[in-house]
Amino acid sequence: MQSNALPNAEPIIKVINLHKSFGDLHVLRGVNMTVQPGEVVALIGSSGSGKSTLLRCLNRLETISEGQIIIDGIELNQSTKNINRIRREVGMVFQQFNLFPHMTVLENIVEAPIRVLKKSREEAVKTAMALLEKVGLADKKDTYPRKLSGGQQQRIAIARALAMNPKIMLFDEPTSALDPELVGEVLQVMRQLAREGMTMLVVTHEMGFAREVADRVIYMNNGVIEEEGPPEEVLTRPKSERLRAFLGHLK
Amino acid sequence: MLDFSLVAKYIPYLLEASLVTLEIAVLSIAIGLILGLFTALLRISGIRPLEAIARFYIWVTRGTPLLVQILLVYFGLPQLGIDIAPFPAAVLALGFNAGAYFAEIYRAGIQSIPKGQIEAAQSLGMGYPLIMRRIVLPQALRVSLPAMGNESITLLKDSSLASLVTVTELMMASQRFAASNYAFIEFYITAAVLYLVMTTFFSFILNRAEKRLSISDR
Numbered sequence: 112m113q114s115n116a117l118p119n120a121e122p123i124i125k126v127i128n129l130h131k132s133f134g135d136l137h138v139l140r141g142v143n144m145t146v147q148p149g150e151v152v153a154l155i156g157s158s159g160s161g162k163s164t165l166l167r168c169l170n171r172l173e174t175i176s177e178g179q180i181i182i183d184g185i186e187l188n189q190s191t192k193n194i195n196r197i198r199r200e201v202g203m204v205f206q207q208f209n210l211f212p213h214m215t216v217l218e219n220i221v222e223a224p225i226r227v228l229k230k231s232r233e234e235a236v237k238t239a240m241a242l243l244e245k246v247g248l249a250d251k252k253d254t255y256p257r258k259l260s261g262g263q264q265q266r267i268a269i270a271r272a273l274a275m276n277p278k279i280m281l282f283d284e285p286t287s288a289l290d291p292e293l294v295g296e297v298l299q300v301m302r303q304l305a306r307e308g309m310t311m312l313v314v315t316h317e318m319g320f321a322r323e324v325a326d327r328v329i330y331m332n333n334g335v336i337e338e339e340g341p342p343e344e345v346l347t348r349p350k351s352e353r354l355r356a357f358l359g360h361l362k
Numbered sequence: 363m364l365d366f367s368l369v370a371k372y373i374p375y376l377l378e379a380s381l382v383t384l385e386i387a388v389l390s391i392a393i394g395l396i397l398g399l400f401t402a403l404l405r406i407s408g409i410r411p412l413e414a415i416a417r418f419y420i421w422v423t424r425g426t427p428l429l430v431q432i433l434l435v436y437f438g439l440p441q442l443g444i445d446i447a448p449f450p451a452a453v454l455a456l457g458f459n460a461g462a463y464f465a466e467i468y469r470a471g472i473q474s475i476p477k478g479q480i481e482a483a484q485s486l487g488m489g490y491p492l493i494m495r496r497i498v499l500p501q502a503l504r505v506s507l508p509a510m511g512n513e514s515i516t517l518l519k520d521s522s523l524a525s526l527v528t529v530t531e532l533m534m535a536s537q538r539f540a541a542s543n544y545a546f547i548e549f550y551i552t553a554a555v556l557y558l559v560m561t562t563f564f565s566f567i568l569n570r571a572e573k574r575l576s577i578s579d580r
Contacts, residue, residue, distance in 0.1 A: 147510035172481050199487040209482035213500050222496065268482075275486060 114326045115308040116150035121184075123279060123310055124169065129178035131164055140301040140334035141178070148278075151311045152337065153321035153342070156331035156358060162314045163290045165331070166281050169312070177318045183278055188327045200229065202272030208264040210256040210271070215244070217252040220271045225359045228275065235274070244268040246300050262293030266300050273304075282313040318361060322346055365545065369552050372539050379535035380556050386452055386531060387518040388561075392494035393457025394517070395510075398464025403494070405469055416465065429523055431455045436527040452524035460517050467509045471502035504575050509567035515561050522557075532556055 124146035131139035139161045146152055154162040167173045169180060171187055171194045182197050211219050219350040220242065221235040230238075248265040256264055265285055272280060277321040282301065286294040292351050304325050306310055315321060321328050321342055328345040330338045338351045349355045369376075405416035421429070435458075436451040446454070475498050483493040525534035532553055540549035 170485055172484060180509070195487050195489060198485055201485070202483035203482075204503050205478060205482060207476075209476075209478040211479065211497055211501075213504070223483075223488060224490055226496065227487045271486070 115305070116147045117150065118147060120148050122146060123180040123183050124177070124312075126165075126169075127179040127181075129165070129168060129180065130176045130215050131161075131168060131173060132176045138334055139168070139176075142331075142334070142336060143219050144329070144336065146279075146310060146312065148310055149308045150327065151305045151309075151325045152313070152314060153325035154331060155184060155315045155316070155318070155321065155328060155357075158217075160331040161334040162329075162331045163283055166283050166312060166314050169279075170198050170203055173205075184251075185239075195227075199275055200277055200281045202275060202277035203281045204265070204272055206252075207287050208256075208261070208268045208288075210264055210268055212256050214254050215255055216248070216267050219256070219267060220265075220274045220312075224274050238274055242273050245294075245303070246270050250311070253262050260293060261289045265289065265297045269297075269300055269304075279310045279312070282311065282315070283315050284316070286315070286317060287301070296314045316361070318346060318358070320334060330350045330357070365546060366552075368543055368545050369408065369539075369548050372535075372549075375537055376532065376556060377553060379530060380560065382449075382531040383518070383521050383533075383557075384560060386449070386456065386521040386524055386529070387514070389453045390456035390460055390521070391514050391517055394460025394464045394513075397457065397461030397469055400520065401433045401461055401465035402468035402472065405465060406472060409456070420462045420465055423459055424466075428455070428459050428520055429526065431459055432523055432527055446449070448511050448524070448527045448529045451527055452529050456517060456521060460513065460522075463513050464510065467506050467513060468502065470509070471504075471506035472498055474505050475501050505531060507568070507572050507575065511565065511572075514568070515564050518561055518564060540580070 122145040124144070126142055126144040129139050129142040130137070142161070142165055144165075154166065156162045157207055160167055163193075164173060169182065170255050171188075175187070183200055185193055185197055187193060187197055210216075211222070214222065216234065219238055220239040221232065224230045224235040226240065240249060240252070243252055247268055248270075251259060251263065251267075256267070259267065267286075269280075285301070286297050289297065294317070298317065301311070301313070301320070302324055313325070314323075323342075325342050327339060328342045329336055330345060330349075330351070332353050338345055338349060338354050344352060345354070348357065349358060366495040401416045401419060405420070407413060411438070414418070432452060432455040435455040436446065436448065439446045479497055480493055483497045488497070518523070521531060523530050523535035525537065528534070536549045536553035539548045
């Protein structure tokens with residue numbers, strides 16, 4: 112797939128010497144990373160390597176212990192205003208979908224645009240319907256999440272995040288909780304999004320997807336970036352011994 | 363020996379007294395629901411002094427007899443120069459007491475909502491008040507409804523304690539008529555039946571509410 116990344120633009124994400132500890136557990140040990148607008152980055156690594164934590168630091172679902180995160184020119188710090196500004200620009204998709212069970216599909220999608228962005232209901236519904244068309248679930252607008260399959264729920268969750276018109280989308284193992292036959296429909300939506308030029312960070316175990324869609328693969332191990340580069344290099348000619356072992360295990 | 367026909371001519375009075383019982387119950391449930399929500403929000407606020415206030419209130423209220431609380435309000439407040447009539451005294455004491463129990467019910471409901479719900483709302487840029495109001499509380503209330511129903515029925519029965527501060531509710535009326543006619547079994551059984559009718563009515567409403575809330579998403 113052709114890259115939409117803008118190599119010479121100002122990075123949209125800058126992470127400088129990021130550390131994160133949970134009590135005694137030092138999960139991130141100095142991560143440095145930049146992401147260009149339009150770039151698709153796949154984060155891979157074994158569980159406990161810190162890849163999900165890194166993702167969750169980017170919209171402050173985790174506080175950071177040390178270091179700096181700058182997103183679209185806004186520095187993430189303790190100020191609530193900045194956090195909410197950044198969260199509006201950064202969409203997130205979770206492993207467990209986390210749709211709101213007491214709201215219909217449409218209500219799930221229009222909730223934040225109406226309450227946070229103060230859009231009119233009419234406008235929010237219009238955007239939501241366009242997004243539902245895009246993920247192929249327009250006919251489910253009045254359904255409650257429990258009645259939907261995991262794949263459908265995840266597609267709705269993607270639409271919900273997109274309704275905020277984010278500049279960056281974070282995906283935290285978006286297909287890990289899905290039955291194998293439902294993975295494809297979710298990856299299809301993500302592939303489409305990448306093609307449209309969305310900046311995406313995807314924590315994933317789907318190496319096929321990483322190879323096909325990502326501009327860059329980052330392999331994390333023990334809280335640091337151990338190896339990174341274009342997928343064909345990192346996934347076919349890994350330099351690090353550990354990455355070779357990791358990829359070997361997946362096969 | 364037993365003569366229930368005796369009760370017949372007192373029925374209008376007993377029904378009127380039942381209405382007072384219902385009024386006490388409904389008003390104190392309303393106070394309890396509001397006070398309880400407020401207390402639960404303090405209790406989980408993460409702000410130490412506020413949490414301590416909430417915990418203290420719950421600890422004292424649940425740890426002392428309701429009767430003591432009612433007597434304190436009715437006889438204690440006038441001693442401090444605050445005049446209070448029997449009916450508001452009973453409602454105030456019962457509502458204050460219910461608030462502590464409702465607070466714990468709310469809290470259990472709120473804490474049963476998965477963390478992922480809150481994270482999803484946060485990631486959409488929603489702030490704490492909005493998340494509470496739109497995402498957490500609507501779900502927590504559904505979880506809490508059965509426990510709130512139980513507490514409401516307990517409250518309705520406990521309203522009989524208001525008779526001890528001279529409110530003419532169902533218990534007070536029954537006692538009076540039982541004594542003057544020397545027909546204790548007749549009047550107390552009638553009172554019991556009237557309480558049963560009211561609690562059954564409460565249960566019925568609650569069941570309806572539970573069913574309605576569960577149709578869409580459970």
